[in-house]
Amino acid sequence: MQLPGGLVENGTRRRDWAFRPLSGALELALAEAGERAASTPAAVTQALALALDRLGGEAATLPRVAGLCVGDRQFLMRELDRHLGHEGGWFQAECGQCGARFDFRIDYADLPVQEAGAGYPQAQVDMDGRQLRFRLPTGADQEMLADLPETEAPRWLLRQLADQPEALGTPRQDLIAAADAALDAIAPGIVLRVQTACPECGGGNEVELDPYRALARSSDSLLREVHQIATHYHWSEADILDLPRPRRQRYLQMIDRARGMAE
Numbered sequence: 001m002q003l004p005g006g007l008v009e010n011g012t013r014r015r016d017w018a019f020r021p022l023s024g025a026l027e028l029a030l031a032e033a034g035e036r037a038a039s040t041p042a043a044v045t046q047a048l049a050l051a052l053d054r055l056g057g058e059a060a061t062l063p064r065v066a067g068l069c070v071g072d073r074q075f076l077m078r079e080l081d082r083h084l085g086h087e088g089g090w091f092q093a094e095c096g097q098c099g100a101r102f103d104f105r106i107d108y109a110d111l112p113v114q115e116a117g118a119g120y121p122q123a124q125v126d127m128d129g130r131q132l133r134f135r136l137p138t139g140a141d142q143e144m145l146a147d148l149p150e151t152e153a154p155r156w157l158l159r160q161l162a163d164q165p166e167a168l169g170t171p172r173q174d175l176i177a178a179a180d181a182a183l184d185a186i187a188p189g190i191v192l193r194v195q196t197a198c199p200e201c202g203g204g205n206e207v208e209l210d211p212y213r214a215l216a217r218s219s220d221s222l223l224r225e226v227h228q229i230a231t232h233y234h235w236s237e238a239d240i241l242d243l244p245r246p247r248r249q250r251y252l253q254m255i256d257r258a259r260g261m262a263e
C-alpha cells in the first residue's frame, strides 16, 4: 500500500516505500532506537530510517524521514509493527463509566487509512479577505516542538507552517483554529481512536490506539533468545542476529524440544 500522503520533493509527490527484510539485527537496532532517543518524534525518525530500505524512490535518510508528514509517519510506524510480526493485538482501556479495566482486540487490517485531501500538503485559509497558505507539520517540526514550552508551541508552529510567515503578524487565536481545521481536512492518517463497549457495564468508550507501539517493544526478549541460542550452539551474537526471525524461532523450538527430551 502506498503512503497515504507522500513526500513532496521538487514539486513531485512520491508515495512508494519498502521496508528492509526483518533480521534480529534490525529488531535490536529498532528496540534500542526507542530506548535511547531524546523524544518520541526523534525515535520515530531513527526507527523509520533504520527500517526503510527505500522511500519515494531513494534512500530513506534521516532528513527525508523527518520530512514526512505526521500522518505518513504514523502510518509507517503501524506498518512497522506489522512487519515486526504484530498484526494488531490486545489493547488495554479503563471504562469511563464504571472504571473497570478491560482488554480488547484490534486487527490493524480492519482499520481504514485516510488518504490525503486535495491540495496536499498545503491548505488555504481565508483571513479578512487574504488567502494564507499553510503546509502540514512534519516529523522535523515535531522534533523541534518537543523542545519548546507548551504555551509558545501553537504560535511557533503556525509561523513554521506558513507560506509567508511575515504576513501573519502575531497570529490570532482564530487564525490558529482556522489553520488547524483546514490542515485537518486534508491530512492523511490512520485510525487513532476506536469505539469499544465495556464488558462489565456495557458502556460505550472511545479508546486511543498508540500509533507508535513498535517503539515500545523492548530489547529484553530478543536478547534472551540470543542468549538461549548462543548457550546451546555457541554461535556469535552477530551470526544469531543475522538469522531471519522465522529461522531463529525454529532453532528456539528445537532447543526447547531437546531440553524436553533431556528431562
Ligand SMILES: [Zn+2]
Pocket (backbone or CB within 6 Å): 095, 096, 097, 098, 099, 100, 198, 199, 200, 201, 202, 203
Ligand atoms: Zn464499564
